[in-house]
């Protein structure tokens with residue numbers, strides 16, 4: 480089939496969703512396509528969830544500019560979209576005496592980048608803030624403006640807001656070719672052809688590949704995997720702030736950090752890999768995390784570990800973001816090489832790219848936008864009175880589906896009915912937290928599947944865990960035994 484639009488955005492991660500939302504303020508026909516089956520299937524679903532203060536990036540770089548500009552937008556943005564965000568602060572610790580000079584460099588760098596409130600703490604001051612820290616540290620840099628956010632929840636909210644204001648989304652569309660054509664661009668996927676006047680490349684780990692198809696000036700990307708340990712909420716409160724070790728050439732190093740939902744995160748590793756889709760975890764990588772994280776938190780225990788995961792960084796050889804028009808290809812724009820601090824930068828990147836595209840196409844602002852309806856408070860955060868009131872208005876609040884995270888049937892149905900709603904078990908999980916707890920969906924998964932089937936009007940045997948090839952059921956028991964007699 481052929482589809483056409485004024486603007487085609489490739490990639491529905493945090494960058495593509497931010498650009499789409501900002502462009503939805505203008506009168507234009509906008510389409511977002513992604514090879515994944517949902518929003519945030521790339522790096523946006525697997526990162527540290529930290530809104531970096533901005534002391535790490537080299538002054539004058541795009542990373543430094545967008546990090547600080549983006550981080551400043553977070554509090555109001557998350558408030559407007561009802562996305563959990565907490566300005567928890569961060570420490571960078573000096574494990575060796577020699578690290579103290581790195582802390583001073585980071586302090587200077589941060590001040591040059593415009594980061595407020597940075598201060599070097601003595602060992603005693605740092606331990607008073609975080610008593611579980613290694614008592615042998617030599618000092619720490621305090622960054623009070625560092626924050627915590629749920630990256631995919633922010634992307635979902637941005638996508639919903641954009642969709643409410645006319646942006647269309649299509650999934651399971653892997654772009655295999657893009658070229659300039661009459662009046663704009665021709666983009667092909669496995670089954671379809673797309674025509675557009677403006678093309679925006681927000682393709683994360685594939686952004687260099689797409690860039691190279693559009694212009695002669697070739698980019699080289701290194702895919703750098705980061706693995707994690709995630710501990711459940713019984714580890715909540717062990718650390719209140721994100722704790723980094725001193726950064727190296729390969730990145731910000733292994734951190735120990737609370738998440739905005741009260742879990743504790745350990746990681747990531749930094750391994751250069753060949754396949755950008757290889758999000759496996761390995762014993763060697765996980766062992767490395769524990770060894771390094773114990774230098775920050777000597778009493779580390781993995782008893783509360785509930786899952787491990789990994790994400791892939793899109794590192795450009797030039798070690799900076801590439802944001803703006805694609806050189807030598809009028810009408811093409813890009814956000815390429817968006818590795819860390821890409822999450823922190825996304826709100827500012829979205830604004831800048833949308834302004835450039837609006838100017839290029841001479842777009843008029845939309846006269847009226849549909850305001851984003853703030854989602855109700857999650858049931859598990861409600862007071863007893865609020866719960867009673869919610870159940871009175873909608874009895875589906877009275878059925879708890881996920882016991883670990885206390886997620887109700889009403890919340891799951893609402894997640895499926897959102898403008899860009901959940902279509903899979905993992906889609907429900909990331910929108911509601913059903914399945915995010917200690918049992919990792921062991922109890923609630925069949926019940927979530929049944930609600931999905933009912934809401935989507937399909938059979939249980941059509942429900943997927945996430946993308947293609949992840950059907951939950953293989954067929955009726957009789958047929959399954961015939962196919963596999965030993966089962």
Ligand SMILES: Cc1cc2nc3c(=O)[nH]c(=O)nc-3n(C[C@H](O)[C@H](O)[C@H](O)COP(=O)(O)OP(=O)(O)OC[C@H]3O[C@@H](n4cnc5c(N)ncnc54)[C@H](O)[C@@H]3O)c2cc1C
Nearest residue numbers: 490492493494514521522523527529654683705821822823
């Ligand atoms: C381990 C790790 C830790 C990180 N920690 C932080 C942090 O704490 N703070 C921070 O600010 N940043 C962090 N980052 C960086 C941040 O996660 C990324 O910069 C950000 O998520 C990038 O968003 P994106 O939308 O550009 O890319 P992605 O989220 O990767 O989205 C790109 C999208 O494009 C789609 N796509 C790709 N190729 C094609 C194609 N050919 N056809 C169709 N669709 C395609 C993908 O499916 C994907 O959905 C971290 C990254 C990693 C990997």
